[in-house]
Amino acid sequence: MKSHIPVDRRNHRKCRRRSERFLLLALPGVISAIQPLGEASPDDLVQQTEARRIRMIERVSPAVVCVLDQKLRGGGSGVLIDPGGYGLTNFHVVAGMMEGRTGWGGLGNGERYVMEILGVDVTGDVAMFRLIPPDEDFAFPFVPLADSDQVRLGDTAVAMGNPFNISEDYSPSISVGIVTGTHRYQWGVRGNLTYTNCIQVDAAINPGNSGGPLFNAQGEVIGINGRISVNTRGRFNVGFGYAISANQIRRFIPALRAGRLTRHGTWHARVDALEDKGVVFVEILKSGPSYEAGLRVGDRLMALDGVPISTANQVVSLLGTYPQNWPIVTEVQRDGREYEFVVRLDPVEPRMRRPVPQPRIVNRREVHRVFSAYQNANDTVDSPTTPDHAVWYVQRQHDDPEAGMGNTEHFAALWYEDQPVRMARSYADGSSGGIIEYDDKKAVQRAGDAAEPFDLDPEQTLTLNALYIAFFRWLAPVEQLELGGLTHIGGGVLIPAGAEPTKHIPRSPSGYLSPRTLEVIEYELSDEAKARFAFDIETHELVRIIVRDEVSGTDVSIYLSDYRKLGELKRPCTIDVYGTGYHYRDTLSHEAPER
């Protein structure tokens, strides 16, 4: 098997183990830093530090995987990120296993599990695998992913894995170092295996460490180790290891889980650093997303996703971390004025010598997993029970372009056996808006009894249907779900409500887009309509539904937020609906709002 870092001679640097004893007096810089911790003497502190590190290593090392191919030959390392056995490694580690998409994963407990290879990111050298649990209730040890944008030069970094296939019982080797560079760019091979915006460490990374985790001092995964710089001395550690950042990987996880060949994004534009002009767009493809977003040749690029730009290299490096369709906030200067554009990245096809075969059908399982996670996150009881009939009050505020926000309607909806049967509508002035009657599960009809009849337009019908599905159908036990028509289509990113079509997108403190990565399930409502349900991969909340009418080509976006426990279940209590030319916000409650 050809490995990116082939296993080589056993000439590696031992992991440095040091006990802290007498050094502290020689470090005046350290003394001041330890004072906030109070009475502890330097000796105690040193021992505490060491004990804490040992505890951290003991805690996380069970989740480190020794990746072997079908014939049990060593390939590299990996790490589990989820109790279901999902784990990360490098693509170059599993590249030789793509034929059958299976291998073996050994854990520190000495056990070996069958490994199934799911999605691969060839461009970014990441692959996801799943260890098959021995029984249904089995939970694998796992470790969380860190926010790798918080990683600073000099931070402690702990690499784990199976260098030189040294481990007989699959227990990982540990090496400790510091972060020696951030936001590094390492060229790939013909466009693949490119390490962009990666983390550089001096913890010993050797052949066989590939795919293994790089931890911070808290035991969170900040990256996946995959490359080293070598010189004439041979392929082993010379103090320059590179790890793919956790934040880059996180954006690809949903698609990797869905077993897909992931695609990175491109904006089909080229920037260059020009004398006295900074980093400037020198080429923009007219049919590409940058042009469409409004960028023009000559614009000076000031910031990308909140990161101030000073070199062209930096731009290439940052862009390499995003999947296709990801929205990039681009701040530019044109004629002395500042503009902000949001570019939806086009996909880049990874270059493959031969096509990667699609995995065995994982869709059914993945849909099941997403729904289970949704239920577990939102159910507070074993089997969901809704009252036989309950009244919900909905306050709807229309964001009317003419009248402005504040055009308020009130609904009182009567639900019977998980279904809305009747909804009364009234306006702020107290006049009645009529009664909507629900027929069976889907259709929404209008009934008389209204002072003035109103029409429910098709878009609104779709919206209501989607909401209906979201709230009630999915609360049935997962086992009873009809999976037909449901497809796990990969990932997305949440642009928070109110930000579409996007002029303003909130950012995380580090300046990047608030990284709410989504898993997306598509559902065929009918031949003419599809709904895409997006779940946050961290909280498992349903955060967005997009309903698309294939006939008219119109979209309705529904954002669900403000999850609160109402009765037995957690429900989103604020729902924003964006359609063509309208927006309204529903606020849900069991109690009648004050008029």
Next chain:
Amino acid sequence: MMRASYSLMVLPVLIAMTANVPATHAQDRDSNAGFQRAIDSVMPRVVKLYGLGAGKQKGYGTGIIVSDDGDVLTVFSLLIDARHIRAVLADGTIHQAEVIHRDRQRQLALLRLTRPTAPGTSPAPNALDPFPSFDLDRDVNAAVGDWVLAAGNAFKVADGAEPVSIAHGIISTRTRLDARRRLKDFPYRGDVLIFDGITSNPGAPGSAVVNLDGELVGMIGRVVTSNQTYTHLNYALPRDVLDEFYLESLAAEQGEPTPPETTDQSETPLDPGIRLSRVGYQRILPFVERVKFGSPAQRAGVRKDDLILSLNGRNIPDADEYKRRLSYLEPGESIDLVVQRGRAIVSLRIEMDEK
């Protein structure tokens, strides 16, 4: 004069191993506080250098700023033979650098930054602004076992304004080298600091080595291999040696005569009058290229094209080994050579002159 070799380092290294990670690692959320001060101090005082490269000699390296008007210390290498040496500062500004002085013995060079030429930089900094610099004159506390950081342009990983790479380790010992640079013995005979971290990488020579307070402890020297173990040595020239060189360079620039390069006679190997062939790749077979007229070797009957097989009973696989074996001899000691001449094996005894 004793020449401590790399293998002698083992003892100090073992002792040093018992030292540990800075105690500030104790603060979980703030795990790099121990290095932060050093990082902040060293970064603006290091420059990335780009110059002449050829073959395995990389055209990039590192330098450290030692005066606020832009004097830069780096190692003596092919890089500085470039017509234009480019120095990229931490803020990304690009300066031309000219060579002021070079020292083959210490393998050091002094450069001086000229005004910025700055493609891709904006705004161009005021040329009169003082450069952030290290004070070579300042006595810095750096003992065996102390933590140090090295910062430099190793592997050319950082570009433009991107911060250079760092490496961390502890000072293992202060000693002298028995080392070589490819086939030649390394001429520097003074003290060096040896580290447990890996600092010997392409581009790293010239890197600043600082203590945790960010004070300059030394500068990473050229990539050399140990004569004993053939491994790369992770060493730095100590600050006092740099200071000595800097003062000499300034004096030389003022027109003062430089002190003659002292060559230690005791270090010169005995010369029986044989010159070996230099043709070969990686390993040079010890073929005799020339025999000096009237030399002990000629008197003993050594001829051109003889292949030396052994010296005083020791196998001589290559030209390096021949030189090393010579260096172990005492003056006046005779040499037993076995050579291959055509198909014949010939034993010869060279009687050396008493000195």
